[in-house]
Amino acid sequence: MSYTFAIASGKGGTGKTTVAVNLAKHIAQFKTPKVLLVDCDVEEPNDLLFFDNHKLEKSEELFVIVPEIDAEKCNFCKKCSDFCEFNAITIIPSETFIHVNIELCHSCGACFHACKIGAITESLSSIGHFNRYSTTIGNGLIEGRLRIGSAMQTALIRKLKEKITSENRIVLLDAPPGNSCPVVQTVSDADYVILVTEPTPFGVNDLKITIALLREMKKPFGVIVNKSGLGNNEIYNYLEKSAIDLLGEIPFDKEYASKYAMGTILSAIDKETESRYLNIIDNLEKSVKKNEGNNHFEW
């Protein structure tokens, strides 16, 4: 059975990707090679940039079902338009005008139920691509790439997660930033959530929003403080007061930031970084076992 971690953060730019690719690398090297990295930030997937030796193994276009209205059969009753929560269907009876706006359609299917005369048929609309790569690290990487202009992030993330096969022991879901639907969709299948934050007022504020969300979703979680040394102590006081597991700290380092910008953080990992991630992995194991019980987790 596989165990799924989601890497999330309320604020963008706190280091989700850095942590996700490093965890994939270190887990593959020291714990189990059966680790799969899943880039769920479908609006701007960038995990792949850090894997020099990647090779595309499979690419597939993904679709959702949208309505197509047959003007010959339609009696202009407007039921489908009234049922549509997203105002995607325009029907103007006096002008016998029918228009479906694919960009507004959320593929909820309500219009198919609304139409009692069979004037609406299913049609496929592309929402983007699923790609599988081998990366020489663990079981590689899969990602979703949203079609430009599409607003179907959650559908794409759901379909991307369906591509995760059971041979993976550890699955790492790199979530999009923020706290909206795509994050909920990503985190919903996670057994444990790794939150990455920074010790600034923005980082703390947005972290609290994500934590409120995770509590509502009843997800266990721990926090990594990235770029430590910046900002102030508010984050540490908050974590201690709320009895939240601190999984580790990564000090702010301008040189590391420039390595990130060049995409080379995985090519030459120094001993200090390595021991920091091994320490995070240890703390992660402890935190997971605390939640699941000692016999319910192994790498």
Next chain:
Amino acid sequence: MKTIITATGNTEDALFDLRYGRAKYFCIYDKETNSSKFIKNEHADAQGGAGTKAAEQTVELGVKQVISGDFGPKAKEILEKFNIQMVVLNDDTSSIKDIINKIK
């Protein structure tokens, strides 16, 4: 000819609303009878597609001209299709009465 003027309230003293799809009220002014009536924009707070709905309503009301601050792409597409004139007015200090007096 009927004209829609987007309004922030439901009287002629109300200020002009710069938004079309998300205007609070639509003032329907009829040039022939020099009369106006106000209808509430039911889709002003819609999550999405407010412009589409406003355009749909505009067509159904038989309006031939709309005066507003701006028109979004989805609304524009429908208004253009039905040859409805879009008049852009960048003036949120005028009342509906002021605008009616200008087009009378």
